[in-house]
Amino acid sequence: MNLSSILLFVISKMNGQRTLNAGLHLLRGKKSGQTLTDVEYFNVKPFFAILPKLEESTYSQAIDELLDSGLIIQDEKFIKLTEEGSKRVEELPEFHFRGWDYRGREMIFFGRIALLVQTLSFLREGEFSFNPIQKDRDIQIFVKRLLERQPLTDPGFAKRIGDELKMALLKSGMSEIQKYIFACRLTGSTATAKTWDQLAAELGGGTDALRLQFIECLHRLLPIVEDSDEFPFLGKVAFGIKVNSYLTDSAMHTKRLFDQGHSMASIATIRKLKMSTIEDHVIEMAMNDKRFPVTHFVSEELIQAVVSKSQELGTKRLKLLKDEFDTLSYFELRLIMTACKEVDN
Amino acid sequence: MDLNRILLERFGYESFRPGQEEVIRHLLDKRDTIAILPTGMGKSLCYQLPGSVLEGSVLIISPLVSLMEDQAMRMRQNGEKRVVALNSFLPYSERQRIMGQLQNYKFIFISPEMLSQEAFSRKLNRIRLSLVVIDEAHCISQWGFDFRPDYLRIGDFLKLKGRPPLLALTATADEKVLNDIQHYFKMEKPIVQRHSLDRPNISYSIVEVHSSQEKTAWIKERVAQTVGPGIIYASSRKRADELAIELQLEGIAVQSYHAGKEQDDRSIIQEQFLMGDLEWICATNAFGMGVHKDDIRQVIHDHLPPTIAAYIQEVGRAGRDGQPAAASLLYMPTDEQTSSFIIQSDMPREEEIRHYHRMIGEGHSPGSASELASLTETGKRVLDYYMEHYSLEEILLKFHRLSTEKNEQLRQMVQLVTGGLCIRQRALSYFGEMGGTKPVECCSICGLETVKWLYEKSIKPSAAEKFSWDERITNLLG
Numbered sequence: 001m002n003l004s005s006i007l008l009f010v011i012s013k014m015n016g017q018r019t020l021n022a023g024l025h026l027l028r029g030k031k032s033g034q035t036l037t038d039v040e041y042f043n044v045k046p047f048f049a050i051l052p053k054l055e056e057s058t059y060s061q062a063i064d065e066l067l068d069s070g071l072i073i074q075d076e077k078f079i080k081l082t083e084e085g086s087k088r089v090e091e092l093p094e095f096h097f098r099g100w101d102y103r104g105r106e107m108i109f110f111g112r113i114a115l116l117v118q119t120l121s122f123l124r125e126g127e128f129s130f131n132p133i134q135k136d137r138d139i140q141i142f143v144k145r146l147l148e149r150q151p152l153t154d155p156g157f158a159k160r161i162g163d164e165l166k167m168a169l170l171k172s173g174m175s176e177i178q179k180y181i182f183a184c185r186l187t188g189s190t191a192t193a194k195t196w197d198q199l200a201a202e203l204g205g206g207t208d209a210l211r212l213q214f215i216e217c218l219h220r221l222l223p224i225v226e227d228s229d230e231f232p233f234l235g236k237v238a239f240g241i242k243v244n245s246y247l248t249d250s251a252m253h254t255k256r257l258f259d260q261g262h263s264m265a266s267i268a269t270i271r272k273l274k275m276s277t278i279e280d281h282v283i284e285m286a287m288n289d290k291r292f293p294v295t296h297f298v299s300e301e302l303i304q305a306v307v308s309k310s311q312e313l314g315t316k317r318l319k320l321l322k323d324e325f326d327t328l329s330y331f332e333l334r335l336i337m338t339a340c341k342e343v344d345n
Numbered sequence: 346m347d348l349n350r351i352l353l354e355r356f357g358y359e360s361f362r363p364g365q366e367e368v369i370r371h372l373l374d375k376r377d378t379i380a381i382l383p384t385g386m387g388k389s390l391c392y393q394l395p396g397s398v399l400e401g402s403v404l405i406i407s408p409l410v411s412l413m414e415d416q417a418m419r420m421r422q423n424g425e426k427r428v429v430a431l432n433s434f435l436p437y438s439e440r441q442r443i444m445g446q447l448q449n450y451k452f453i454f455i456s457p458e459m460l461s462q463e464a465f466s467r468k469l470n471r472i473r474l475s476l477v478v479i480d481e482a483h484c485i486s487q488w489g490f491d492f493r494p495d496y497l498r499i500g501d502f503l504k505l506k507g508r509p510p511l512l513a514l515t516a517t518a519d520e521k522v523l524n525d526i527q528h529y530f531k532m533e534k535p536i537v538q539r540h541s542l543d544r545p546n547i548s549y550s551i552v553e554v555h556s557s558q559e560k561t562a563w564i565k566e567r568v569a570q571t572v573g574p575g576i577i578y579a580s581s582r583k584r585a586d587e588l589a590i591e592l593q594l595e596g597i598a599v600q601s602y603h604a605g606k607e608q609d610d611r612s613i614i615q616e617q618f619l620m621g622d623l624e625w626i627c628a629t630n631a632f633g634m635g636v637h638k639d640d641i642r643q644v645i646h647d648h649l650p651p652t653i654a655a656y657i658q659e660v661g662r663a664g665r666d667g668q669p670a671a672a673s674l675l676y677m678p679t680d681e682q683t684s685s686f687i688i689q690s691d692m693p694r695e696e697e698i699r700h701y702h703r704m705i706g707e708g709h710s711p712g713s714a715s716e717l718a719s720l721t722e723t724g725k726r727v728l729d730y731y732m733e734h735y736s737l738e739e740i741l742l743k744f745h746r747l748s749t750e751k752n753e754q755l756r757q758m759v760q761l762v763t764g765g766l767c768i769r770q771r772a773l774s775y776f777g778e779m780g781g782t783k784p785v786e787c788c789s790i791c792g793l794e795t796v797k798w799l800y801e802k803s804i805k806p807s808a809a810e811k812f813s814w815d816e817r818i819t820n821l822l823g
Binding site: 111114117120121124128129131133134135136137138141155158159161162165166169176179180182183184185186187188189190191192193194195196197198201 | 411609616622814
């Protein structure tokens, strides 16, 4: 797994209907109307925000690799798979990211585990002084609270946490190499973690590919400890990591006004925002709520007509649909395509 | 007052380290004091002891959150529980809780920006302070890496009448910095207590070369033949990475360290160095503060530090255990230009300052204005402070003077390297110290015989045993 293979998969999902940078925005988790809509349209939620700090140059490099090896081509503005590319997609390993749920916050989860393990590792040896491996104050305070009134110096306690961790790693279904990377990023009194450079030298491959492995590993571990009574302590470590509202704060604000019965125009006035921003918020709301009343905006007949046309043409491109339904606005078309995604599948 | 008895009974030490007792006596006499003590010489006792006998709380202002956490932790470990570290990173509720019972703490560590929070400074004015301590006081003066414009605001806070005595602590300070400390903190006729900055166990060498390839070759040979642990300081992230890779190819346990690495990896590298997994670190000046490692045997400079003070501080990280240590500086004639360029690129130019000033006047937000005027982070912070206090012409004058001063400091550093005089004496005289006894292993000017200890390299068994993932976890947690 590396950036190119993930991009190949994402491009296969968006086949021919999105430009070069759509993938970059997706992986970075850009919270714009377009990206949020894409996420839903093309079923690429798992990849949303898996690399919040992805550099543009790194991204272009991965795209160039795909172009050079003839797996994708650029057709005017749009990027699509070649035949060779489609074949390659079939051979890709299965991805287990859950970017939509975690959005980069999995690193906070790991930070807590790393500091927890380090603390227990030193305390069980009776050493009370060490340099915290995590400098983030929020993580430090979280772990401190977590360990209040726990039998810290009892070696049995450290062992219990260790066993819980091992069990969760086993149950997560992650690969051996992922478990190894996870363990190698832990520090304690008897061993210090390895840097990405060191891991790359040892395991081969680049540091970026290893980081992706690591992120996927955390995305597999988190659901295991979140949903089970088997891992009482790790469950607490995962507290507040999964996003609890899929709406952006601003969309949330718009939703409250919408629920109170305000029209979109009146919300725009109240919030002193552009109409297009409110439209983005409404799309976001529709995306995250299956029962969203689309018929407030467009009639049932038109919805059906647009959906069947889209299937007939085999496209989700708004431009093409707009040609067919001139009376509908782009916003209305977007809304239909968002809300009726399930019909489509 | 029998200070020795208090020292033994409360702190368990038989005797003071050089300089400590004098500083404590000045403070008990209610005199403002500037204490220049090399790092690792027990600075904290200088305020802990007076704090424990005087009525009221001690306020300690510290530039780095990690540093203050570290000090507060160490005090708690030593049995002083009435300690708190307060900074803007604490969650709101936590801060409120601490503020509610501020008077119950004997030692209050804060970061300087806390003082500009009105609720806090109001609270502070209501409790009784026995002493105000400013740690790393040189941060008021140095432009660049250590410089903290927030420190300039401490002066505003300290204007209050009938304030308790002030203790400014620093490891390095030349005359200019001393004046700045005295001036900006508004100290009243302070007593300067200086412990010699001389570190007789460190020997200094200057190695003249003609190209950076030659530097690389010298470093490779040196590291292969001589003992670690050691730090190699480079001028840029790129150069630090480059040197680390060169040395890794030679089989040396080395990593680079700079602000371009992710925070987790930086912590890991520091820990590996501390634990002895790494023998060498190739670093920019981002490496050092808060690193407690006593047995560093060598510091190598691949570049020319911008000031003698910075040089001495970086070199001073070697040999804290008192055992012999070696400092080497590689120099080629173009280094002066390189360093000068780096220094000046950090400084806002006149047109940038004018541009920024105009845009703020026109109502742009400071953020966008600084971006448009292409100011650096530090440049912006300093400029923002100045703009609150001075007119545009005064500001331009100030920056001009600052820039001239920077060049002058660099010139002195070049003098130290090329002047052909004893490096130790020259550096000490820069800090106003005279004479002293010359150790046998002094410097390359005075002549260094082949230094035997440097080549007594023990072959370390490579402990690269490979563990599986579950063995690793068992190893850590049992």
